[in-house]
Amino acid sequence: MDDDGDIRIGSAEREEALAALAEHHAAGRLDANDYEDRRGKATDAIVRRDLTSLFTDLPEPRPTFRPAAGAGVARPRSKSSMTQSKVARTLVSLSPFIAIAAFFLTRSWLAFLLIPVIAILARALDD
Structure with a gap:
């Protein structure tokens, strides 16, 4: 699977994104309104694409995602x-x-x- 943006995320991924956003806010890259808006979107995120879209204009740190377990693995059929x-x-x-x-x-x-x-x-x- 080349594009895994539709894979659901969990609390750990949301928390990682929130921590990264806080670092960008502390560094002055995000003003208070933009920071709060992105925090709300990160909290409501359901799939990976929802989180990655929040960081398109920001440098590192960004949330990292583990490869999806079993994604794209097909069982061979006899x-x-x-x-x-x-x-x-x-x-x-x-x-x-x-x-x-x-x-x-x-x-x-x-x-x-x-x-x-x-x-x-x-x-x-x-x-």
């Missing part, structure tokens, strides 16, 4: 797993048609309950 996934998708796609056919054969609305049942079975097959 050939049989891909085949099972394809079968599951096909079953889910065909389930409305199967339910309609069952409805015409049985003349019971209960046939339409096959749609979620097939989806559940397909999900179990996919896992």
Whole structure:
């Protein structure tokens, strides 16, 4: 993942940003109004991009972020797993048609309950 700006942050990252902003305020780089505005935005930040945008015009110190654990790591899928996934998708796609056919054969609305049942079975097959 090249851009990890959408990764959520925690209290530690917010506190690090607040400490860096305090240093910039103490050094005279931020006036009182700008400092308070940025402090509020840092406190309300949800993702990394929210914090990094507060430091675009400031030198170091800036908040540092640890690499996201497991970010961009995909589990390799075996050939049989891909085949099972394809079968599951096909079953889910065909389930409305199967339910309609069952409805015409049985003349019971209960046939339409096959749609979620097939989806559940397909999900179990996919896992």
